[in-house]
Amino acid sequence: MAKQRPIIAFLYDFDKTLCTTDMQNYAFIPSLGMTPAEFWAEANGFGRRNRIDGILAYMYTMLREAERKRLPFTRADLVDKGRDIVLFPGVEDWFCRINDYGTTLGVQVEHYIISSGLREIIEGSSISAEFKEIYASEFYYDENGVPVWPKLAVNFTAKTQFVYRINKGVLDVSDDKTLNDSMPDDSKRVPFTNMVYMGDGLSDVPCMKMMRAYGGQAIAVYQEGNRQGVEDLLAKGRVDFIFPADYSEGTALDTTVKHIIQKMAIADLLWEENVQQLRGIGGDVLPNQVGLF
Template sequence: MAKTIIALMYDFDKTLCEKDMQEYGFIPSIGMEPEDFWDEANKIAHKYNMDKILAYMLLMNKQAKKNDLQITKESLQSLGKDVVFFPGVDTWFERINAYGRSLGLEIEHYIISSGLKEIIEGTSIAHEFKRIYACEFHYNERGNAVWPRQVVNFTTKTQFLFRISKGVLDVLDDVTLNSYMSDEDRRIPYRNMIYLGDGITDVPCMKLVKQYGGQSIALYHGDDMTKVHKLLGENRVNYICNSDYRKGSELEKIVKLILTRMAITNKLAEIEVAQRKGMSTGGDN
């Protein structure tokens, strides 16, 4: 019998790393302070009634040109090496995968981020993910960024939950994505999903995963728990944890407990299905 597949889905900025990915290398390279960059991006969004994610991508291109810099796929990927992860992230995937195997589970990791796919691809952990869903630039024949190719904002993040559940991972395949599929036929039922995020941009995904039987975890860094307490109080997440991925951390303990429960739940579901099939084929009453 095939192993039960569990999907762990992560936001990136302030979930796996301490700040927005653009703040590690790109923003310093254009001579701006992070707060000034994001303030300017928000002003552009409000002035032109523009999606905030599109606004920051536009500003990146504008400021790069202003500073005689070219945004290329390679230049963005090179910024990935500067990203600093929370404690334990570097060994997290190996530990969780091993624990899953001990339970008879196959663990898959996914990124669903409003950040830049190219930067994530350049990080030391990029190889850990089955898919990285994030914003991308389109590049001209000279390799320079000219236009957003993919944009992942607060609400469009949720489409990737459906893709992962159905196993329709190609972002261009909308026909299969929108075709009917029963819960039994889904590659990864929602009950086998865990979503980790840090805040307001993750609320639609957190709420949807929780609502359909999966588990959502809101992460915080430092002592300010106001935001995550609000999410927990509003029943949008199942748990809150510090962004500490080290062995023995509260986050690891909770995720392992969730995986244990998922393994038991799926085993019981298999037994129930087998017994019902036995009845329908004339088995013992």
């Protein structure tokens, strides 16, 4: 049986990380006859007044405003609105390039979304097929595709649970038992040391801190408008690298990510060589030897 290639997982926020603004701003909010500033002020104010989680507050506001304007609000309609998403330069072919680079180094690269935005809108984007799993806020729909209840709400701190799911390979959000079962480090599908989290700001800090604490890498991308905030993350040691949001081949972001993949691939190779030597002398591979590199 062929040996399983080491897996390197890229975990992305979506809004302002892969696309230029909040995903609702492109088509959904204009369809309400509102500006993004008006919609978000309404959603955030509603949440504060009623002490509602911010993600649930914006999901409810989407439903309420669509009903007030007597506009269609179905799953298919939301997916269709995702087609208007504008991606940063280089994002369209980023995944293929990074996958191919990983293959040349003998590793398997996977991509995941962990977003507080809506899964339905992300699914309408041109890159939705690139992800092994999309973790994002989502509605539950009836047989006519009409939302009747929040299915999943991904707020900023809740994002971290999905990092653990990817680590253990327990991707089904309804499977909490397996997620919480004890699992030896050397049997976890994607070691934290083989993870790269990419985000754009404070909402990503919990996941970025996990990466830095457990040996992964955290990258923040910026547009000119949020450059100062991202530079502050770097100065305070909350992120490893910052780059302009340009994913094109040959950019600093592209080059550094390839160096990270190379480093992770070499670490996996060294670990495997160490294991083989221990086995060759009749030694055991101890749990605390896993993830040394």
